[in-house]
Amino acid sequence: MDGQAQDRFREFVENRSAALLRTAVLLSGGDRHAAEDLLQNALIKAAGRWHRIDEPEAYVRQILYRQQISRWRLKWRRRELSVAEPPDTGASADDSGAAELRLVIRGALARLTARQRTVLVLRYFEDLPEAEVARILGCSVGTVRSTTHRSLARLRTLAPELAGLTTVERLPDFSPVEVRP
Template sequence: MEDEEGFREFVRARLPRLSRAAYLLAGGHAQAEDLIQAALIKTATHWSKVSRAGDPEAYVRKILYHEHVRSWRRRRFLEHTTASVPENAAVSGDETGRAELRVVLEQALAKLTKRQRAVVVLRYFEDLSEVETAQVMGTSVGTVKSQTSHALGRLRVLAPELEDVMEVRS
């Protein structure tokens, strides 16, 4: 591979951010690791072209999204219902409250469609604009807007305790 050290440097610098995005897309550590591995393998095989094109991180993010959708198409997961409603997590400054809030958010994200989850991750966790999100997903800006609206509406129903957090981030 041409410029192997350049690729290694890119991975060292960007792996934490890309891993976070993969985790949020996949909903689990093992699935995120698989997603990152697939994306980096594809990137490594085309590294000389990707590095010359200018924005390798955007290229990897796009692969992450496409691999995420591909895995979803291969196997569909069913939503599991429970007999009891989980307790509300308090939005507070203490570590327990934040941990509970993260768990509630993770569970709510898992119940979104793959596309809705991807839009939320790209827009609010990766802080991409609507235009950038549309480019990564290969859709129109209108689709990003409608998917964002549907996803946030669904999150409000699935996890009303996140409302305060969503108001701050909007």
């Protein structure tokens, strides 16, 4: 990679890594360390082909999705680390409702299977149409629809307090939050 391409890559990483990390955190079920690994690997792959990439963000997001799919297709599964209490982030009282909602959603997403979580993130947080999700996951549109239906039903079971949420505007910001044991 020449100097000019390196500068463009660095600028891309500085400008878009926060948004890409939010997606990676959602895809990994709230596990920030796994999300950072996911993003790091995606950026490494993108760096190797940087001179051939027309739309870098779309390319990196595609790598994120495919890497997550590869992870949940593996037979070997890692156990997720659960903590008894959420970390003290020093947020004000005004932010407590949004923070609690964010923790509820993250916790519920973390308890879904990786496939269910991936479908919901692509459909509702990335706002992709069913056909695009099917293309990314390498399955039929019907599979995306049925997985979405079952995933939402499971999400409602895991977090009944989300039943009142009906619009995307009411969802909190899903900025990565580090959870330590």
